[in-house]
Amino acid sequence: MADITKNYQVEGMTCGHCEKSVQEEIGEIFGVTDVQASHESGTVSVSGAGFTDEQVAEAVEEAGYSLK
Amino acid sequence: MADITKNYQVEGMTCGHCEKSVQEEIGEIFGVTDVQASHESGTVSVSGAGFTDEQVAEAVEEAGYSLK
Numbered sequence: 001m002a003d004i005t006k007n008y009q010v011e012g013m014t015c016g017h018c019e020k021s022v023q024e025e026i027g028e029i030f031g032v033t034d035v036q037a038s039h040e041s042g043t044v045s046v047s048g049a050g051f052t053d054e055q056v057a058e059a060v061e062e063a064g065y066s067l068k
Numbered sequence: 069m070a071d072i073t074k075n076y077q078v079e080g081m082t083c084g085h086c087e088k089s090v091q092e093e094i095g096e097i098f099g100v101t102d103v104q105a106s107h108e109s110g111t112v113s114v115s116g117a118g119f120t121d122e123q124v125a126e127a128v129e130e131a132g133y134s135l136k
Contacts, residue, residue, distance in 0.1 A: 017085030 003033060005047040009068035010060055013039035018065070025059040042068075071101060073115040077136035078128055081107035086133070093127040110136075 013019055019037035022044055026035045031050035037043070046056055057067045081087055087105035090112055094103045099118035105111070114124055125135045 014082035015086055017089065018083055021085065 003047055003049050005034075005045055006053075006056075007043055007045050008053075008056055008060070010037065010042055010044050010065050011068050012065040013037065013042060015039055018063075021063040022060055022065060025063040026056060029055045029059055071115055071117050073102075073113055074121075074124075075111055075113050076121075076124055076128070078105065078110055078112050078133050079136050080133040081105065081110060083107055086131075089131040090128055090133060093131040094124060097123045097127055 010022060013022060016039070018039050022037040023035045026032060026037075026044065026046055029048075029051045032046055032048040034045075034047040036045045044056075044060070060067050078090060081090060084107070086107050090105040091103045094100060094105075094112065094114055097116075097119045100114055100116040102113075102115040104113045112124075112128070128135055
């Protein structure tokens, strides 16, 4: 399965620590190969194959934030 | 030597992760017995004995922030 990249809007990230928390949680999803979060743009870019929006939403909440 | 509590203004803390980073670094100073950082008020309260303002300033910078 080819890798895809999806972008999500995340509410509440204010600094690099927040980005790291979000990246760590999303990075644990099976199939995710790369994650880049930015508190400046309030977004997270997720690459990989086989992951779902629901899994991303759950991971973001696990980190203490939420998808817009 | 009796414990004292000193309050410092810290620039740049935006969330609970930032508070934790500042607390961890200041907590490593010899003589410090308690540290409470607040990103809402932009302050850190340091209790203990024998620590200096310079040590606190260095610890805050180590964490990636600065005293006002």
